Amino acid sequence: MNFQKTIIVTGSTSGIGLSIIEKFYEENFNCVIVGKAKSLDIKKLKNKFDTERTLILNLDLTKINNVKKLIILATKKFKKIDVLVNCAGMQVVESLEKYNESIWKKLLDINLNAAFYMTKYTLPVMRKNNWGRIINIASTHGLIASINKSAYTASKHGIVGLTKVTALETAKEKITCNSICPGFVLTELIQDQIDVLAKKFKLSNAKAQIKLLKDKQPSLRFVQKSHIADLIYFLCSNSASEITGANIPIDGGWTAQ
Incomplete structure (x- = not known):
């Protein structure tokens, strides 16, 4: 791949998003790291990556003006945007009747609306360059549902x-x-669910992990x-040029059941 290519990953100050950045940084991409993070975490990221090949921004992408600002800053520094990964997300588990309306709106803003804004304002840049890859991080919950995950499931189906x-x-x-x-990925979001199980059933962390996996992931x-x-890196290759509109499970057999 060409070292001049530029990738933006939303929600990339930690978790899955940061892992994607690390992969593409190793492959000599220019990397735009953006998400909501503490100033100390932003400082650590700036110390970790070469400033010539990275742009690190602390922005709320549920606000359209911030999305426009991000696109302007990225194109000013790197001239073009080749790859967009919409990875920012949050999860709140609660029954429908008890689900807080303001949390519902916030989750849809982060998980779905921000991805729409980023796609809308990045597409013209890709079209100008006559090349682009957009990868959205959905979930098994974009294909099937689970109880107590109404907002998350709705956003990922979206x-x-x-x-x-x-x-x-x-x-x-x-x-x-x-x-x-993806199915269960051991991130901060999933660790919260493991902690709840461990406390509820008085289990060790390891046993709580297995209990969580047994329920869904064969x-x-x-x-x-x-x-x-x-997988994202492969989707950015020429070999994946005719893979489009696909929703690819990576879930240990979860959605095969």
């Missing part, structure tokens, strides 16, 4: 729909759009963040 429409609208161009649908192994990064 991401899958957004992916399909984007793919159709760019099908005749050298731009593709796909989503990745392999009984967590998806690794590096697996997701590697």
Whole structure:
């Protein structure tokens, strides 16, 4: 791949997003790291990556003006945007009747609306360059549902729909759009669920992990963040030029059941 290519990953100050950045940074991409993070975490990131090849921003991408600002700053520094990964997300588990309306709106803003804004304002840059890859991080919950995850499931089904429409609208161009649908990945979000199980059933962390996996993921192994990064890298290759509008599970057999 060309060292001049530039990738933006939203929600990349930690977790899956940061793993994606690390992969593409190793592959000599220019990397735009953006998310909501503490100033200390931003400082650590700036110390970790070469400033010539990275742009690190602390922005709330649910605000359209911040999205426009991000695109302007990225194109000013790197001239173009080749890859967009919409990875920012949050999760709140609660029954429908008890689900807080303000949290519902916040979750949809972060998980779905921000991805729409980023896609809308990045596409013109990709079209000008006549090449692009858009990858949305959905979830198994973009394909199926789980109880007590109404907002998350709704937002991820929305991401899958957004992916399909984007793919159709760019099908005749050298731009593709796909989503990745991970099962359980051992991130901060999932660790919170493990902690709840451990406390509720008085289990060790290891046993709580297995209890969580047994319920959904037949392999009984967590998806690794590096697996997701590697799959995204493949989707950015020329070999994946005709893969578009796909929603690819990486879930240890979860959605095969």
